[in-house]
Amino acid sequence: EAALAPGSGEPPAPPPVVVSVAPATLTIAHRQTEAVLCECRVRFxxxxxxxxxxxxxxxxxxxxxxxxxxxxxxxxxxxxxxxxALQAACVVMARRVGSSVRRGVQTLLGTLKPRRGGAQTP
Structure with a gap:
């Protein structure tokens, strides 16, 4: 709210930008020069x-x-x-994290299963 309030000591107008949202990143680039001003990972x-x-x-x-x-x-x-768009990127990221966690748990559980066959010690 304070950033939008008019005042005598207003900062200079921000540059016009283009915001791009990909499944893993959000990029803010200057509209004229296309210089990347900010690139953020959606996971953060x-x-x-x-x-x-x-x-x-x-x-x-x-x-x-x-x-x-x-x-x-x-x-x-x-x-x-x-x-x-950013909400959709967050959903994609959450699904990726969820599926990788499930795979990790399944792998961990697979290593803990007793082996069948062969000699067993008492």
């Missing part, structure tokens, strides 16, 4: 949300243990598409 997403003004979208990423960075973008005409 802590929070995201649309503001009271539906054009405002923000997300918080874990950048290091105990360190978080907040990013805010102004979307035209609104933040719905970006929000849905």
């Amino acid at each position: 997403l802590s929070f995201m949300g649309v503001g009271r003004d539906v054009r405002a979208f923000a997300f918080i990423m874990a950048s290091a243990p105990g360190t978080f960075r907040c990013h805010m973008v102004w979307c035209e005409p609104n933040a719905a598409g970006l929000s849905e």
Whole structure:
């Protein structure tokens, strides 16, 4: 809210950007130069949300243990598409993590099963 409030000491207008969401990453690039301004791994997403003004979208990423960075973008005409795309990326990431955890547990359980056949010691 404070970032959107008008004031005498407003910072310069942020550059126009393009936000790209892939299953594993979110990339913010300068619209004219295409220089990457920020690239975040979806797995480190802590929070995201649309503001009271539906054009405002923000997300918080874990950048290091105990360190978080907040990013805010102004979307035209609104933040719905970006929000849905990032939510979908989170679902894909959760499914990947869930299936890899299941495979790991199955592998672990497979190593703990008693072997059949052969001599057994008392």
